[in-house]
Amino acid sequence: MEIFKYKKPLSLMGKSKRFGLLSITVLILALGLIIGKGFNYGIDFAGGTLIQVQYEGKAPIEKVREAIDSDTSYEGATVTFFGGEDEVVIRTKTSSKALGVDVGDQIRTLLQDTGNFEVRRVDMVGAKVGSELREKGLMAMVLAIIGILIYVSFRFEWRFAVASVMALMHDVTIAMGMIVLFNVEVNLDILAALLTILGYSLNDTIIVFDRIREGIRTIKDPDLGAIIDESVTRTLSRTTLTSLTTFFVVLTLYLFGGEIINGFSFTLLVGVIVGTYSSIFVASPILMWLGFSVGGFREKEAEKLKREKEKEKMRAMYENGTL
Amino acid sequence: MKTLNFRVILFAFALIFGVVFSIPSLTQSESGKKITLGLDLQGGLHMLLGIKSEIAIESRIKSMAASVKYIFDDEEIIFDELRMVDGEQITFELLDKDDVTKAKALLKKELEGTVVIDNGLKFSLAMTEDEVERTKQNAIQQAVDTIRNRLNEFGLAEPTVAKQGEDKILVEVPGIKTQEDEQRIRELIARAAHLQLMAVDEDRNIRVNTMSLAEAKSYGDVILPDVNTGEKYLLRAIPVLDGSMLTDAKVGFDENNQPVINFTLNGQGAKIFGDFTGVSVGKRMAVVLDNKVYSAPNINERIGGGRVQISGSFTIAEAHDLAIALRSGALLAPVYVMEKRSVGPSLGADSIKASSMALALGFILVVLFMVIYYGMAGIIANVALIGNLFLILAIMSLFGATLTLPGMAGIVLTVGMAVDANVIISERIRELLYEGKSVAKSIENGYSNAFTAIWDANVTTLIAATVLYAYGTGAIKGFALTMSIGIMASMLTAIVGTHGIYQWILPKIDKNKLAFWFGIKTEGAK
DSSP states (O other): OOSOOOOSOOOOGGGHHHHHHHHHHHHHHHHHHHHHTOOEEOHHHHOEEEEEEEESSSOOHHHHHHHHHTSGGGTTOEEEEESEEEEEEEEESOOOOOSSSOHHHHHHHHGGGGOSEEEEEEEEEOHHHHHHHHHHHHHHHHHHHHHHHHHHHHHSOHHHHHHHHHHHHHHHHHHHHHHHHTTOEEOHHHHHHHHHHHHHHHHHHHHHHHHHHHHHHHOOOOOHHHHHHHHHHHHHHHHHHHHHHHHHHHHHHHHHSOGGGHHHHHHHHHHHHHHHHHHHHTHHHHHHHTTOOHHHHHHHHHHHHHHHHHHHHHHHHHHHTOO | OOOOOHHHHHHHHHHHHHHHHHHHHHHTOSSSOOOEEOHHHHOEEEEEEEEOHHHHHHHHHHHHHHHHHHHHHHTTOOEEEEEEETTTEEEEEESOGGGHHHHHHHHHHHSTTEEEEEETTEEEEEEOHHHHHHHHHHHHHHHHHHHHHHHHHHTOSSOEEEEETTTEEEEEEEOOOOHHHHHHHHHHHHOOOOEEEEEBOTTTGGGGGGOOHHHHHHTTEEEEEBTTTOOEEEEESSOSEEGGGEEEEEEEEOTTSOEEEEEEEOHHHHHHHHHHHHHTTTSBEEEEETTEEEEOOBOOSOOOTTEEEEOSOOOHHHHHHHHHHHHHOOOSSOEEEEEEEEEOHHHHHHHHHHHHHHHHHHHHHHHHHHHHHHTHHHHHHHHHHHHHHHHHHHHHHHTTOEEOHHHHHHHHHHHHHHHHHHHHHHHHHHHHHHTTOOHHHHHHHHHHHHHHHHHHHHHHHHHHHHHHHHHOOHHHHHHHHHHHHHHHHHIIIIIIIHHHHHHHHGGGOOTTOHHHHHSOOOSOOO
């Protein structure tokens, strides 16, 4: 089967302003959401207790709320259905340091008269641990980006590195915006998903960049726009197909993976879509805007080649005993 | 037919390796190294505990004060105003100027790790910074050992107790059935189990209900409540003996068939206990556990042999847990919960079901897609994909790695991303075929053209995964782990493995049936 058969380059760079505008608009919206509304931090980062309770049959959610409200120490606790109708999740900002009787045990006692139930999960994170995890999470993001910058600079050129990092920040920011928009609870797994997007989006971008790097060497046209157009068009098939297979699995994960990893797979779903878009429409124009010069790159490459040849010559001479 | 090449042989070895070493995990056999399921998949309790090490330091200061008193009394040095200040230092005053040199020498000799500051006759004593640090480290190590002993004695399968970071303790207990059981285990861990045998201050006990704590202190007494009735007792603050002299504790039954705990004292403890009971006939002695009086029987005669009983209307379970706590020793410093995650076994089973379902479905979709789109080339990619899955399982089994729910997600994601390499390669091969290159040349150049892209893309993803592993906690580490292993394994299976297969079957590839082999219609191939 063939869907994307290469015929002639699509004129992408000609339309790059339009895509740029679209991206900037979405970015501003996402940033507005992140700053204006803010993340809905789950207990991993905010501290507190989460209790997942499964009832035999439909959960009496009103009774559960009443029972919880009857204890004033759980003011502001929320009770929501989780997955199906037989399960509820109770979230409270309260956490206890005591090992013996903790928040989970107290809530279990409060719920005693609400029917037949089983407490299936109790997660409790102290406020201090929460802020520690948040710091660590941010640190992980920054470190990953620095690592990637260094590697890409080393393998390509600094403009490629900056462009790829800008593209992945674009993706991660938009994914974060969607997380805020859909009120996804931000826990450690969301952080993992964001870091995966980081890796994934980069993966896509690198493959396009690799083709551009190759194009610079093989395509005669010295115009960067034309080289980019041809390279991106040639990788279009791969980019869409791989995104498609990844999209399949993430979608099954989202639909069938269970409620617990729903936020995780939702974030990935957004990431796959945005990551694909950005590797085609965002990363390469940035390269152009950064003033990447084909001539300069070719000269440097030629010089590198020359140096290597010289080195080889020296080595050969050395081995022959003439030096 | 061309003979087997090294690539396909390597792949075959990898495949055999993968299958052989993943069998123990897949069949969950008794023997062999296998993957352990994370607590989020098999159910269990995960806790991160903090420790109040300042309490350990305070009690160390307290025992230093006791030593000072003991040494000076022994050497007949007269002193006064022995006080503890802020739980950090001890102050006292000598009454005789001639004792100063002797006292200093004695303190230096007997009390290691202390700083003595004297101002004429007034002395203050504090622990050196090293000693404070050592006491903290000692407290945390002791807590780790004690908690481990308690959990082991409780009879649970493979609990993990480990020091994490500088001052935290990680506790993981798999296989807990109910929340009630879990609470019992938490109480067992938390129990300070500080046992003291204390003399009742019979001269003043009559006034205990009206006495203030400060007044009691001025007599060298403390006021402690009865565990059941709350009745107050006035007790001598310095205990006759404590739990450190205990050798064994067992559950027994008294004459009313109520559970009690019988414990045995070591030689020194038995002697002290015998001497004390000998001179205290007619008085009462309180059995105090964690600052609550469990019983305060009358001493009718001298009790030798060092056997003592604690009664206090326990249930059998309570008595059982208490005996474990007493046997495993007291905690030097109390612990508290910083983070707790507990998952019931039924939720874990549901998670396994759901994620396996997602894995199977995602796998089928990808496999089908590859065959439909690429024909035979897709089947070859699928063989590599299966090899990749087995390799992930085998490597995880060999390292005894833990599979968590995010770890499962990592495997699912790897399935999507591992075929990426084959998509890139197949696209490159197609390009060359369109250009009219021969099948052999298309394959060889396809691989070499695709290699740098796959390599760079994988390395960057690995960088992200490594950071995630280093900074992630618990379950997230599992995700980073499976993804990293998956990426590395895919380099072997998706690049080397499929390349080998192509080289192996090259003579059979019919250049007139490119639709079957590579899923394309082209007349250009030679």
